Structures are given as C-alpha cells and as structure tokens.
Amino acid sequence: xxxxxxxxxxxxxxxxxxxxxxxxxxxxxxxxxxxxxxxxxxxxxxxxxxxxxxxxxxxxxxxxxxxxxxxxxxxxxxxxxxxxxxxxxxxxxxxxxxxxxxxxxxxxxxxxxxxxxxxxxxxxxxxxxxxxxxxxxxxxxxxxxxxxxxxxxxxxxxxxxxxxxxxxxxxxxxxxxxxxxxxxxxxxxxxxxxxxxxxxxxxxxxxxxxxxxxxxxxxxxxxxxxxxxxxxxxxxxxxxxxxxxxxxxxxxxxxxxxxxxxxxxxx
Numbered sequence: 001x002x003x004x005x006x007x008x009x010x011x012x013x014x015x016x017x018x019x020x021x022x023x024x025x026x027x028x029x030x031x032x033x034x035x036x037x038x039x040x041x042x043x044x045x046x047x048x049x050x051x052x053x054x055x056x057x058x059x060x061x062x063x064x065x066x067x068x069x070x071x072x073x074x075x076x077x078x079x080x081x082x083x084x085x086x087x088x089x090x091x092x093x094x095x096x097x098x099x100x101x102x103x104x105x106x107x108x109x110x111x112x113x114x115x116x117x118x119x120x121x122x123x124x125x126x127x128x129x130x131x132x133x134x135x136x137x138x139x140x141x142x143x144x145x146x147x148x149x150x151x152x153x154x155x156x157x158x159x160x161x162x163x164x165x166x167x168x169x170x171x172x173x174x175x176x177x178x179x180x181x182x183x184x185x186x187x188x189x190x191x192x193x194x195x196x197x198x199x200x201x202x203x204x205x206x207x208x209x210x211x212x213x214x215x216x217x218x219x220x221x222x223x224x225x226x227x228x229x230x231x232x233x234x235x236x237x238x239x240x241x242x243x244x245x246x247x248x249x250x251x252x253x254x255x256x257x258x259x260x261x262x263x264x265x266x267x
Contacts, residue, residue, distance in 0.1 A: 003128045005153035007100040008175045011050040012210040012231055021227050022050040024212055025267070026104065026236030028071040029054050029088050030080025032243065032250040037088060038095050040243065043260050047267040051100045053131065053234065054092075056085040058106040062134050067237040071244065082109045086125045093126035100128040102155060107135045110143065119146050129153025129175050137169045148174060160199045170207040176232060179203055181215045200229050242266045 015022035025044050029037055041052055057072035057080050064072065082105075089101055103122055110118050110132065122130065129152055135143065137156065147154035153175030158166050160180070170177055181196055196213075203211055212232030217223065219238070226233055243250070246259035 002123050002151075003101070003126045004123075004151045005129055005175050006151070007128050008051060008102075008153050009210075011100050012176060015050050016231065021223075021230055022210070022212065022232035023048055024051045024053055024102075024214075024232050024234040025049050025239050026053040026055060026068075026214075026234060027243075028068065028075050028240055029056055029085045030075030030078050031057070031071040031240070032074070032247055033078050034080070034084070034088060036250055036256070038092055038097075039256075039260060040263065041092055041097055042095065043263055044239075044267065045097055045099050047264050049099060049267075050232070051102060051128075052092075052097065053102045053104050053236070054085070054089065054127075055104040055236075056082060056106070056109065058109060060108075061106065065237055067241045067244070071240045082113060086121050086127075089122065089125040089127050097126075101126060102153075103127045103130045105130060105132060107132050107143075115143050115146050119143075119150050119152050123150060123152050127152075129155055131155040131157070131178060133157065137165065137172075144172065144174070158203055160195055166203055167206045170203060170209070173207060173209055176210040176212050177203060177207060178234070179211050179213045179230070181213050181217070197229065239263070239266070 012022050027037060027040055031037065044052060055068065057075040059076065061069055061072050092101065130147065144154040155175050155178050156169050156173040157178045157180055158169050162169060179200060200211060210231035212234050213226050213230045214234030214236060217226065217233055217235050223233055242263055246262050249255040249259035
C-alpha cells in the first residue's frame, strides 16, 4: 500500500482535535547510526510525535546550522547514502513506525537520482512527502508536479522575506506550510523575531492548509508561545543536539537505554 499525503492532513487533524499543535521532530538518517535512527524514531512516536522529518545527510547543507551539519557529517562517515535513506524509511515501517514520514532532502541528490524515480521509491518505501530546503518556488514545478500526480506531499517553505511571493508559494502548496521563524540557517535561538506574528497572519490569509513553524524552536517556552498561533511545531536542532550530548552512551550497548531515556525526557 502506497503512503499518501492524506496521512499528513489526518495527523494535523488529530492534533487539533486534542487541542494542541502537531509535533514534528526532525532527526538525521544515520545519526548516531542506522539502527539507532530507527530506535530514536520509534521513541519519538511513543513520546507523542505526529510526523517525523527524516533528514538525508548531504555534504553541502546550505540551510542547516552547525548542529545539523555536524550530524550530517557524522552520518555520512557512518556510510549513510541517499539510497540507504530510502531503505531506512522501509525499515522504519517494518519496525512499527506508523506516523507520517517526510523526507528532508537537498535537491541535487534528488535530481541525480531522478525525480520520478525518487518519488516512486520514496512512496513505495513508506514516505508521505518531501521537503527540499534549497529548491526555490520558481524552480520547483518539475518535482512538485510529480509529487501532486502521485499524491505525495511536496512541502513548501515560506520565510519572513518571502513578502509578495507568499501568496504565490502557498497557492500551490501541499500537505502543510513550513513557516520559517527567522532569517538564517537552522539552529537554536533564544527568541523569535517581533515580525513573526504578522508574518504568520499574512500566510494564514492566503491558505487554509495547516501552518507549522520551524527554525529555532528549542524549549517549552517557545512551544507555549507558538501554540496559539500555529497548527504544528517543528523541532530539529534541539533534538539532534540532545542526541549528540549522549553520543558516547549511544556507542555503548549497555548505556544506550540511558540515551534513549534522556531524549524521552526532553521531548
């Protein structure tokens, strides 16, 4: 059975019925290693994650801050590849991950792999959609069209700098809108821009799709601040950093459970 984008809509709907924003954690495929990525994903599902963003490590991650860059480099050294990322999605499904999976991939590896081939194989593996952080809206049509034809969500990103392009971007959006909270790369921040509220209202004016905010969400106070304004909250660097803080435990079979419990407590 092919994974479809409807599962993403249902995840947001369930969260809304429970009167909370959907929780979308980001993890890096192959970090700390292949098997532990599976255990971490299952732990996040058990801890209340609604959708998993699975990052495919890339050698030139332009949108990523230092925490994710370091994790990507580590994963690549562990032997993680693009095709292994697809294999990982298949194994996540086999091991019991039932929530939607979003592949977070840079465009060059997808292009090299083949757009149609990627969408077909990612969907067959069990992914529900893709997010491409370095693909501008004006150049996204070849991939987004294939995604739409296959009921595979192509997630659009909008930033405070999108301005007059916001309407244009969200008109063709699928699944949900990824709202970037601030300028720059991913990473952990103390506070959000004062313009965030107006930016979210502007996006909301142009779409009925759920809005999820990412880039910089790292603590409970951030979630409390954002919850009334958005439908979903994306946490990436803070989770990957928490995994990194316990890297030595992950590398010791007898202490691995301690690392997993630390992640659970954080979530």
